Amino acid sequence: MSSIIKFHSSMLSLHSSSSTCSLKSSLLPKKSLSFSSCCHFNNPFRNSNFVMENQSFSVLSASKSQDGAVIQDSSFQGSESFFRSVLASMEAVYLNKNPTAKAILELVHSADGDQICYDHFAFRTFGVNGHGVDSMSKFFLDFGYKRREELRFPAKKLKAFWFSPPKVSTSYRGSGVNGPLPRIFISELLVDQLSPEAQDVIKKYTDISRCGKEYAALASAFGSLTWEKPSYSEFQQLARESEYAAWTLVNGYVLNHVTISTHRLRSNLRSIGKLNQFIEENGFNLNSEGGILKVSPDSLLLQSSTVADSTSFEFSDGITEAVPCSYIEFAERLVLPQYKDLPTQEVEEFHRRDGFEVGNADKIFESTSKDQLTRRAA
Numbered sequence: 001m002s003s004i005i006k007f008h009s010s011m012l013s014l015h016s017s018s019s020t021c022s023l024k025s026s027l028l029p030k031k032s033l034s035f036s037s038c039c040h041f042n043n044p045f046r047n048s049n050f051v052m053e054n055q056s057f058s059v060l061s062a063s064k065s066q067d068g069a070v071i072q073d074s075s076f077q078g079s080e081s082f083f084r085s086v087l088a089s090m091e092a093v094y095l096n097k098n099p100t101a102k103a104i105l106e107l108v109h110s111a112d113g114d115q116i117c118y119d120h121f122a123f124r125t126f127g128v129n130g131h132g133v134d135s136m137s138k139f140f141l142d143f144g145y146k147r148r149e150e151l152r153f154p155a156k157k158l159k160a161f162w163f164s165p166p167k168v169s170t171s172y173r174g175s176g177v178n179g180p181l182p183r184i185f186i187s188e189l190l191v192d193q194l195s196p197e198a199q200d201v202i203k204k205y206t207d208i209s210r211c212g213k214e215y216a217a218l219a220s221a222f223g224s225l226t227w228e229k230p231s232y233s234e235f236q237q238l239a240r241e242s243e244y245a246a247w248t249l250v251n252g253y254v255l256n257h258v259t260i261s262t263h264r265l266r267s268n269l270r271s272i273g274k275l276n277q278f279i280e281e282n283g284f285n286l287n288s289e290g291g292i293l294k295v296s297p298d299s300l301l302l303q304s305s306t307v308a309d310s311t312s313f314e315f316s317d318g319i320t321e322a323v324p325c326s327y328i329e330f331a332e333r334l335v336l337p338q339y340k341d342l343p344t345q346e347v348e349e350f351h352r353r354d355g356f357e358v359g360n361a362d363k364i365f366e367s368t369s370k371d372q373l374t375r376r377a378a
Helices: 080-097 099-112 133-142 196-222 232-241 243-251 272-281 358-368 370-377
Strands: 013-016 021-024 062-064 070-072 118-126 146-153 158-164 183-189 257-261 301-305 310-314 320-324 327-333
Touching: 080 099, 080 196, 099 257, 099 272, 099 327, 118 133, 118 196, 118 243, 118 327, 133 146, 133 158, 133 183, 133 196, 146 358, 183 243, 196 232, 196 243, 232 243, 232 320, 243 320, 243 358, 272 301, 272 327, 301 358, 327 358, 358 370
Parallel strands: 118 183, 257 327
Antiparallel strands: 013 021, 062 070, 118 257, 146 158, 158 183, 301 327, 310 320
């Protein structure tokens, strides 16, 4: 599961040796981490020494809630360039492992132009031994994100929170991780609701991880598991009970998906219906659970997604099998009724539908399911 990735700018200061690598970063607690101790990561920076120079920002501004009331946005904390470098590293791991996502981003770039904005990034976690939502959210909260609504998925034994980004002083005219900061969606499996046998498997590996929960963002940026590789029989055991659990066991904290903000595109692809048609005409399969287009009850949040890629994974018992990776999502947020008369050129993101919808998200989760993967292979 390890990947060698190129950081778009230096996000770490580290010194390598033949035995251990001591790493210091604002991703980590003050105490440095030795890669030969409790957390086992592959070091893509061996034989390198570099230090990053950053500027710090603290920007305070206001936006409006969906009912029109002015709310205070959080300020961005720390170095914006460092934070975006971490996002870029997470994105690089994701694109390296998911050729469909990379191909679609390139396809949309070629058809629409240089600017693609991300609506949100999504992560999956185990809600046990401190490895749940909080393990990943801490990094984003430290840089000024705010926790918003909780969503519950009883049938899947999941809960999730989404996090709104802070306002920043830099231009919003960049693309991808250099554009508007994405929302963050983090879900966790309610492990205590699974069978004792499934709980034992998950707790075995989160116990192995131990301090790994403190380095979730680092693990995502490196594309590394914070626990050892499982056996194929353990993966199968979880998959029979929870496909979400099996996915998380072999993928860990890597990006589950990124989402293109369709209404920020410039061509006719800004309509999610036309984008879906464009993607299918170019040979890509979209998640059909509940219909290709997922629509919120208020009809203001429209979403769709591809079916996840698969990759070969070598399990600890020497068996190599295909496992699901990640996918790419598309979201169109329509203008709220109270702003429907605004000229198009004056519409900003806060004039549009915010947040997430349980019904939509429940179906988007199926992008990594066996049913959808089987349909893709057919």
